[in-house]
Amino acid sequence: MSTTGLNSIEKKAAFSLASVFGLRMLGLFMILPVFAIYGQELTGYSPIWLGLAIGAYGLTQALLQIPMGILSDKFGRKPVILAGLVVFLIGSIVAAMSETIYGVVFGRALQGMGAIASAILALAADLSREEQRPKVMATIGMFIGLSFTVAMVLGPIVAEAFGLSGLFWVIAILTVFAMLLIQFMVPHSVNKAPRGDNVALPEQLSGLIRHPQLSRLNWGVFILHMALTACFVTLPKQFVESGLALDSHWQLYLPTLLGSFFLMVPFMIIGIKKEKETQMFTAAVALLTVALVLLWLLPSSFVALVILMVMFFTAFNYLEATMPSILSRIAPAGVKGSVMGIFSSSQFLGAFAGGLVGGAIAANFGEKAIFLVMAVLSLAWLIVTLGMQPLKKSxxxxxxxxxxxxxxxxxxxxxxxxxxxxxxxxxxxxxxxxxxxxxxxxxxxxxxxxxxxxx
CATH class of the missing domain: 3.30.70.100 (Alpha-Beta Plaits)
Structure with a gap:
């Protein structure tokens, strides 16, 4: 058997599991570009409840991510993944049928309870040889990034055509497709990868949380997703106020996101080729901070928003793509599952905190103040990154x-x-x-x- 490329089982596992992960993340992300507008039509609307509806999934995801991985180790990967997708489906239906903001928050929290990320990654590890595992994981990571881009473009189109309720029904249909993929397309696991590779072990967590280099990344991903979610409490409204109708928002998101992917390439080339990854990482956090400061300072004209969105997403996409790679290289041997479990929980907690804090700031200090608070947090992260140690290739x-x-x-x-x-x-x-x-x-x-x- 060749060790230089993926075999047929690994290819099938990589693309089917990546598709499942991507469909589920698409369902979570599609609400971001539209809910600040459509959420105002729901009974009980307030800025705080709006933020909770956007970020509620993050809290339940963070709380259940590690337990679901451990359950998949005990009861099998596929049964736990299917159970998680059923819960996600129920949450989508609850949100689709809700006419109040409270029902949508409850539905979004249910969606988050279908916390299958750790179980999917564990199954991917089970179905791949150690030499090929990084390629399988990279495929899944690529699909996650793609799902975010597609969600930003597709969300406004679907919401304009079918309304907020229709958006959640589309998410429910996508979830059914994901369940079919798991049942009929994903190969059955015969061998299990070592537990330390894929499942978080409770006895390791406290020590790894205190690890000085890992904690920088955990706090970083918390702030990154906090800023993303908080900004989307107000960004769709800013676009409308600049003269861009909601059904045309995809015309902004598509070139903005494609442009940001293009612009982050120099960061990656300099970081990898010149072996200046920590410097490029710090530069990306600095770019994120500058974008947030300018979003606070500058008037919300269409041209300014486009330029600042390109800056924001260039930094966001680079940081989102490089942090898992840096994490795996810093992680001590044999505890990758625990390290990734803490990292993922920090990421989802950040999304929840962003929705909650963004809504609270908008209610008490005005929506523009969201950008200022996020800029201050990003500046604090920038200062912390200065203590990152040079990375060894490993x-x-x-x-x-x-x-x-x-x-x-x-x-x-x-x-x-x-x-x-x-x-x-x-x-x-x-x-x-x-x-x-x-x-x-x-x-x-x-x-x-x-x-x-x-x-």
Whole structure:
């Protein structure tokens, strides 16, 4: 079997799971560009309830992300994913049938309870070899980014055609498609990847939360998604006030997002080719801060909004794309599942906080003040990024072992740590697995496999 490319099962798993993830995120994101306008028609509307409706899914996602991953380890990936999609479907239907803002908030919270991200990533790990796992995960990440772009364009079109209720019904239909994909397209898992690779382990969480470098990224993704959600409490209204009708908002989002993807390429080239990733990361946070300050300062003219949206999304897309990669390289060997669980929970908590805080600011200080508060938080993040350590080029792998006892595990771990290209080696005898962080240019994976197979 070739180790240089994805095999047929890995290709099928990558694209089917990425499609499921993308459809679900599309359903969560489609409300962002329209709810600030259509939410005003609901009984009980207020800026605070508007913010809660936009961000409510984040709280339940954050609370259930890690437990759902652990449940998938116990009861199987597919049953937990299907159960989560059923809950998401019910939440979409509740929101579609609601005529009050309170019903929509409840529906959005239910959507968030279908927290299947960790279970999907765990299933992707189960269905891929350690050498090919990064490619599978990258495919899923690409579809998440694509779903956000499609949601920004599609949301206003669907809402204009079918109204807010129709938007939630479309989301419900997309969820049914995702369930069919899981049932009939996603391969059945035969082997399980090591738990440390994909599932958050409760006993590891407290120590990793305090990790100085990881905590910078966790707070960063919290602030990033807080700013995104808070800004969309007011941005659609700003566009309407600048003279752009809601059904034409997609004409702004499409070139803005495509332009931002194009403009973030220099950040990535300089970061990777020149090995200045931490500097480019800091520059992106600075760009985000400047965009938020200018959104607060400048009048809401159409031209100004377009330019500032390009700045905002260039920074957002770059940071969103690079943080998981940086996280996996900073994470100690063997705890990737726990690290990603904390990161994902921070991300969704940020979305919830953004909706809540954005609504509260709009109600008490005016909608423009949202940009000022988010700019201050982004500036605080910028200061924190200055303490980021330079990144080493590394990849994480896991290998099955036949180690008999802890003493032998220590001996093998010591041998592994002295091999060229091995940055870190952790052997877990109880799981019969070796976790390695390596420099791919220097390491000889065949030599590592030979040592582990002889043990």
């Amino acid at each position: 990849k994480s792998f896991s290998f099955a072992t036949n180690i008999a006892d802890e003493e032998q595990a220590d001996v093998i771990a010591q041998k592994l740590s002295t091999m060229p290209g091995v940055i870190e080696a952790t052997l877990v005898q109880s799981e019969a697995v070796a976790y390695l962080k390596v420099d791919e240019k220097l390491v000889d994976l065949a030599e590592i496999k030979a040592l582990l197979s002889s043990s």
